[in-house]
Amino acid sequence: MKVRFAGLELVSPVIAASGTFGYGIEFEEIVSLKAIGGFVTKGISLEPLAGHPPPRIVTTAAGMINAIGLQNVGVEDFIARKLPPMRRYPRCQVIVNVFGYTIGEYIGVIERLNDAQGIAAYELNVSCPNVHAGGMAFGSDPGSLEYLVTRARAAAARPLIVKLSPNVTSIAHMAKIAAAAGADAVSLVNTFLAISIDAQTRKPRLSNITGGLSGPAIKPIALRMVYEAARSVDIPILGMGGIVTPEDAVEFLLAGAVAIQVGTASYADPRATERLAKGLESWCRAHNVDRVASLTGALEIPRD
Ligand SMILES: Cc1cc2nc3c(=O)[nH]c(=O)nc-3n(C[C@H](O)[C@H](O)[C@H](O)COP(=O)(O)O)c2cc1C
Incomplete structure (x- = not known):
């Protein structure tokens, strides 16, 4: 079940998002x-952030919309309090x-x-708005993306994975920009911009009005984006978007x-990541796949 990418070695290709x-x-x-x-x-920022007021999450058909607002403890507290206990699990890579x-x-x-010690990548x-460029997300503007990745690659002492936004016209173009600017890998997709409206109250259901859609509702689009990105760049790809079953995981691997x-x-079943890691191993055994890595990009396109 081992996989290697960008200098990292993982005991399983299943990573919690x-x-x-x-x-x-x-x-x-x-x-x-x-x-x-x-x-x-x-997501970790320089200073602690409280995030948006509730409601911050709503369920949708086959998914959820969140507008947490990037609540986090800030980099200093993360290094001092959150990171050290993870050293008890040296094989679980901390990204x-x-x-x-x-x-x-x-x-x-x-x-x-x-x-800090104990970080793999x-x-x-x-997907954050660039306050110096009129609020457009870094990842939706090719020039901002190129500049940010170039600067981040120069600063980073560890492998740099660039998490692409799906809220773009051409994911292949953005993947190429990230790769050319020095990304060691790309991960995709982040959430899709969305809104939920309550017809009775005539109000948006989230305090932030809009949020990001995730879960099985986005899976076919995410899978298409992983497929397109994989065909456009040579750097490794981490795929996500609505994965629930081992078969879902296999589909993303086949796509590249x-x-x-x-x-x-993990919101529906907090043990989902472990269940998937074990389920993927069973799937490989049942389908005579000796190495899970052999599935990557093994999609067979029929030719006539
Ligand atoms: C509640 C919630 C919070 C999230 N916070 C972050 C975040 O801080 N940084 C980030 O890059 N992605 C964040 N994401 C996006 C997920 O990591 C993932 O890209 C997305 O949800 C698609 O995968 P999924 O359908 O398996 O959830 C968040 C998603 C959810 C549902």
């Missing part, structure tokens, strides 16, 4: 942290999700993390992902 697994350690009594390949922390509202904030977080969340992340499924 950012924002759905806390800082990892909160899950130690729920999930066997030895069974999964790793997890991505909640730190990083964000900021300016390039300087992103770089500040990365520089601070560079000094950084995942750059580029080297590893997969599981987010919303």
Whole structure:
């Protein structure tokens, strides 16, 4: 079940996705942290953030919309209190999700993390609005993305995974920009911009009005984006978006992902990541797949 990418070695290709697994350690009594390949922390900023007021989550048909507002403890508290207990699980790779509202904030977080022990890689969340460029998300503007990734790559002392936003016209174009700017890998997809409206009250259901859609509702689109990104870049791809069953995970691997992340499924079943890691292993055994890595990009396109 081992996979390798960007200098990391994982015991399983199953990784818990950012924002759905806390800082990892909160899950130690729920999930066997030895069974999964790793997890991505909640997005970490330079200063602590309280996030948006509730309601911050609504359920939808086959998914959920969240507008948490990037609540987190801030980089100093993360390093001092959240990171050290994870050293009890040395094989569970800790990937730190990083964000900021300016390039300087992103770089500040990365520089601070560079000094800390027990981190395998950084995942750059580029879905944040760029306050210096009129509020358009870094990841939706090719020029901002290129500049941010170039600066982050120069600052990062560890592998840099760039988490692409799906709220773009061409995911292949954005993946190419990230790769050319020095990303060691790309992960996709983040959530899709969405809104939920209550017909009775005539009001939006989220305090922030709009939020990000995730879960099985987005799976076919996420899978298509992973497929397109995989055909456009040579760097490894981490795929996600609505993965619930081992078959879902296999589909993302076939589309070209080297590893997969599981987010919303943990809200329905907090043990989803462990269940998936074990389920994927059973699937491989049942289908005579000796190495899970052999599934990556093994999609067969019929030719006539
Ligand atoms: C409640 C919630 C919080 C999230 N917070 C973050 C975050 O802080 N940073 C980030 O890059 N992605 C965040 N995400 C996005 C997920 O990591 C993932 O990309 C997305 O939900 C799609 O995967 P899924 O359908 O398996 O949930 C969050 C998702 C949810 C549902």
